Amino acid sequence: MFKFFSSSNLYLLIQKLIKFINSIFFLVLIVGLTFSLILSPPDYIQGDSVRIMYVHVPSAWIGLACFSFITLLSVLNFIFKIKNFYFINKSIAPIGLLFTCLAIVTGSLWGQPTWGTWWAWDARLTSMLVLMLFYFLYILVFKLIKDENLVVKISSIIAIIGSINLPIIKYSVEWWSTLHQPASIKITGSSAIHSTMLLPLMAMLFVFLLYAALIFLMKYKTEIIRIKKKNIKRL
Amino acid sequence: MITEFISMNGYGLYIWLSFGITFISCATVYYKTKKTLKKYEKEFLVELEALSVEEKDKALKTSKVAQNILATNSEIN
Numbered sequence: 019m020f021k022f023f024s025s026s027n028l029y030l031l032i033q034k035l036i037k038f039i040n041s042i043f044f045l046v047l048i049v050g051l052t053f054s055l056i057l058s059p060p061d062y063i064q065g066d067s068v069r070i071m072y073v074h075v076p077s078a079w080i081g082l083a084c085f086s087f088i089t090l091l092s093v094l095n096f097i098f099k100i101k102n103f104y105f106i107n108k109s110i111a112p113i114g115l116l117f118t119c120l121a122i123v124t125g126s127l128w129g130q131p132t133w134g135t136w137w138a139w140d141a142r143l144t145s146m147l148v149l150m151l152f153y154f155l156y157i158l159v160f161k162l163i164k165d166e167n168l169v170v171k172i173s174s175i176i177a178i179i180g181s182i183n184l185p186i187i188k189y190s191v192e193w194w195s196t197l198h199q200p201a202s203i204k205i206t207g208s209s210a211i212h213s214t215m216l217l218p219l220m221a222m223l224f225v226f227l228l229y230a231a232l233i234f235l236m237k238y239k240t241e242i243i244r245i246k247k248k249n250i251k252r253l
Numbered sequence: 254m255i256t257e258f259i260s261m262n263g264y265g266l267y268i269w270l271s272f273g274i275t276f277i278s279c280a281t282v283y284y285k286t287k288k289t290l291k292k293y294e295k296e297f298l299v300e301l302e303a304l305s306v307e308e309k310d311k312a313l314k315t316s317k318v319a320q321n322i323l324a325t326n327s328e329i330n
Contacts, residue, residue: 127274
């Protein structure tokens with residue numbers, strides 16, 4: 019069982035997964051774009067500007083999910099000292115940063131026609147900005163510090179402190195009076211979004227998840243080669 | 254009809270900018286990630302080629318990664 023998870027076997031599996039995602043990605047992207055730009059109806063209040071939701075919401079979700087995952091692996095790495103988690107976190111962090119930045123930028127582009135402003139120091143917007151700063155700090159540690167053990171310690175501390183911000187982002191729209199609307203989609207309870215908009219949103223979420231998986235696999239593959247490169251020098 | 258689609262009832266600028274920025278950012282990250290991966294594969298291959306015949310044989314026997322990179326790069330070349 020553990021032999022299966024050796025870097026060599028993982029490398030071959032990653033290779034196959036990258037090929038598979040590459041083969042279906044453009045088809046899925048075209049379906050997602052057709053639904054979000056053509057087939058989905060305009061909102062009765064926001065009009066066509068609601069289409070920004072199809073890039074904004076999945077970006078924000080993935081940005082949050084990546085940091086939650088990084089925190090979980092950091093805690094596990096802190097306890098069990100599994101080196102693989104370090105490489106996984108290193109590969110995930112840039113994806114999380116990319117999607118958090120996209121959520122902020124597309125949110126700003128949605129805010130202008132909807133609220134009449136590009137930016138407000140609103141609780142949701144500010145907490146997302148704080149998340150972006152935590153991502154920057156997290157990635158900076160990998161870039162600036164060369165000692166791997168020290169990187170693990172510092173990055174884990176940053177992730178754990180940064181995770182305090184995650185429930186603040188989630189509940190900011192309920193705890194404070196904000197410009198940002200409350201969540202329309204709920205895992206428990208009924209969602210306040212019509213199926214004609216939910217379907218394109220899920221299609222675009224799938225596109226973004228595929229893209230995130232592709233980048234993660236490529237980055238993780240790079241990490242495996244980096245380790246193997248070190249080993250080849252020992253021969 | 255095309256003009257209507259592009260203008261999106263006056264929201265075109267915001268919508269196309271959102272989708273455009275997302276597309277360009279994702280494409281840039283994809284390109285840079287792929288470039289780094291290729292760079293490491295090439296560097297690994299150069300180091301593999303620099304080994305003596307015995308060392309190279311040993312590396313190829315023990316490492317599926319080395320086998321794979323060698324095979325992939327042979328396909329490319």
